[in-house]
Amino acid sequence: MAAAPTPRPSAADPERPVLLLMGSGDRRYREYIVEAVSQHFRLWLLDAHEPTWQLPYVEGTTLLDTKNPDELLAAARPVLEQFPVAGVFTYDESLVHAAAQLAQTLHLPGSTPDAVLACRDKATTRSVLTAAQVPQPACTPVSCAEEARKAADTIGYPVVIKARGLAGSLGVVRADDGHAVEVAFEAASSAHYPGVPRYEADVLVEEFLTGPEISVDAVVVDGVCTPMIVARKQVGMDPYFEETGHTVDAADPLLEDPELLDQLHRVHKALGFHHGATHTEFKLTPNGPRLVEINARLGGDFIPYIGMLATGTDPAVAAAHVAAGLTPDTTPKAQRTAAVRFLYPQADCEAVEVSVHTDRFGPTVHSAVATAGPGTRLALPPRAYMNRYGYIVAVGDAEQVAADLAAPEALIELRCRPLTD
DSSP: OOOHHHHHOOOOOTSSSSEEEOOOOOOHHHHHHHHHHHHSSSSEEESSSOHHHHHHHSEEEEEEEEOHHHHHHHHHHHHHSSSEEEEEEEEOGHHHHHHHHHHHTTSSSSHHHHHHHHHHHHHHHEEEEEEEOOOOOOOEEESSHHHHHHHHHHOOSSSEEEESSSSSSTTTEOOHHHHHHHHHHHHHHHOOOTOOOOSSOOOEEEOOOOEEEEEEEEEEEEEEEEEEEEEEEEESSSTEEEEEEEEEEEOOOOGOOOHHHHHHHHHHHTTTTOOOOEEEEEEETTTTEEEEEEESSSSSTTTHHHHHHHHHOOOHHHHHHHTTOOOOOOOOOOOOOEEEEEESSSHHHHEEEEEEOOOGGOEEEEEEEEEOOOEEOOOTTTTTTTOSSEEEEEOHHHHHHHHSSSSSSTEEEEEEOOOOO
């Protein structure tokens, strides 16, 4: 049952359109989006958690079950009666389908729920793109370890085992032989994220793609896909694919690479995604770009933020404009390099102290934040994912950024004790 809506006093321009913001997430990783978008739109927050830090940025709030379509519609209607609501906006992977359903019901801008679901469900993504003759790695959905092993034997080793409905490299493991497949299946099938649907065949066995991995954050208006930033991804903890960093160069030549742009266009067209923001991941294989996955939302891990630092144009603000049915300004205003690095312990541990050493910062270090405090348990895959104790952002000349981030653990130092359980 939705709680009564809570309006807040607002100094925002009353002429600004209103967006229904679905979910808000972890303040450490998401506040920058809410703050940036609130400079252009009035926001009404629909959330499952009592708001705190969000309050200075929003026009009002409604507490409800964000996964319940009836509650969402009931909560949205009084807001529409009071304000000029222009669209529904979310950056939460678990809410993109519900947001698309709400937008469609209210006749607000957006891609269809079916198109969004085709992005969320990796098996559907593969089958739709294969049918559209978009080059894809071999992929087989499986429901047990035995099926996984048979699929891997057919595809050929190594293979990638991944959870069908997750994102952010959760539950993604490389397997080099049959025994490793069974271990990887257990890791992928046990990985979870609140609100993410499960399937009967809940794990995918895929052909292993070689080459660097990138992501493209883009906006799509009336079927025209405009890439705003390319992020070069760093991963670690082999055979897992934990994301340890991203680098954005405003002048990245891939932004004008005809083969990548063609793949990007064909992927969106085949999936029927004609309006919104997307985060699309590719491997740059010897045979050309090959899709890893597509998400019907902005990228996570501060990718839009470092994109804004690099280009001077904010992908989050652009995505909000698209959600409101407006054509955003995607023109770069700057040409810099920006990067983020995430810090992980070397083994499962409990944090004793995390110290930020500002005296060691190079000239491009923009910010360094400790995200774990004393007593925080930090476990690594497959026990847990994304257990970071800090992150560092740098922006400036590409060579200096790389130099300043060469030893990030010296900038944020972890003292810890081993986990005993």
